[in-house]
Amino acid sequence: MMQPSVATPTLLREPDALAAFIGESRWGRVLEPAEMHRVLESATARAVPESGYVAHMGEAPTHWFGLMNGVLKMSVTSADGRVSTLSGLATPGWFGEGSLIKREPRRYDIVALRECRIALVPAATFEWLRQNSLPFNHALQHLMNARLAQFIGMLEHGRLLGPDARVARCLASLFDPEQEPAQRLALDVRQAEVALLCGLSRQRVNRALQRLREDGLLELEPRGMTVLNLEGLRAWVGRAE
Numbered sequence: 001m002m003q004p005s006v007a008t009p010t011l012l013r014e015p016d017a018l019a020a021f022i023g024e025s026r027w028g029r030v031l032e033p034a035e036m037h038r039v040l041e042s043a044t045a046r047a048v049p050e051s052g053y054v055a056h057m058g059e060a061p062t063h064w065f066g067l068m069n070g071v072l073k074m075s076v077t078s079a080d081g082r083v084s085t086l087s088g089l090a091t092p093g094w095f096g097e098g099s100l101i102k103r104e105p106r107r108y109d110i111v112a113l114r115e116c117r118i119a120l121v122p123a124a125t126f127e128w129l130r131q132n133s134l135p136f137n138h139a140l141q142h143l144m145n146a147r148l149a150q151f152i153g154m155l156e157h158g159r160l161l162g163p164d165a166r167v168a169r170c171l172a173s174l175f176d177p178e179q180e181p182a183q184r185l186a187l188d189v190r191q192a193e194v195a196l197l198c199g200l201s202r203q204r205v206n207r208a209l210q211r212l213r214e215d216g217l218l219e220l221e222p223r224g225m226t227v228l229n230l231e232g233l234r235a236w237v238g239r240a241e
Helices: 013-026 035-040 097-102 123-132 134-160 163-173 191-196 202-213 230-237
Strands: 010-012 046-050 052-057 064-069 072-077 083-091 091-097 111-112 114-124 216-223 224-227
Touching: 010 114, 013 035, 013 046, 013 064, 013 114, 035 114, 035 123, 064 123, 083 163, 083 191, 097 123, 097 134, 123 134, 163 191, 163 202, 163 230, 191 202, 202 216
Parallel strands: none
Antiparallel strands: 010 046, 046 114, 052 111, 064 091, 064 114, 072 083, 072 111, 216 224
């Protein structure tokens, strides 16, 4: 079982890349120039090593997070050390707003499955946007509604579908256009990472991916996979086995 490391994230000095990432996000596109300036004045970017923590369960939230690149998992650990993966993120997207809005300790760990670049918007800036920008609130509401639908779908499919369909559902969720539209359908994710996100063995995930490939829904590559038919993949997810 992979145990997250305690390696310290490294501050990145990439103002242009950070500005482009925020500016291209769904919420960044609706900000006024003065609002965007305020965000960029306070935002930072950090590199988190593989198996390192982005955030710890139980800690007070201090930032809103954006995944610039890499693969993350959200997980919880029981008192006896068992780890359960709740969700994953492999496409550009923002997360962690719930703890900021409720002003409560984080309820899960956020762990890098590989080296990641993370954008950080301070809690004070996030709250200022909520208080002053109606378009930002609309974008945030859209994001949270999409995330709710995603988790309801995960619960439904986890109870009703077999392993192959669970893998398909996991892959489809990594291309959720309601959160942050994917720029491409190439997914740089390893089979072992898919196994962690799905809660299945690597061998079982491999069998499921081969079935999806045979159905013409994706193409397997040395460093990941390319989805050939995203709508077909989503439809396949809902097909009875």
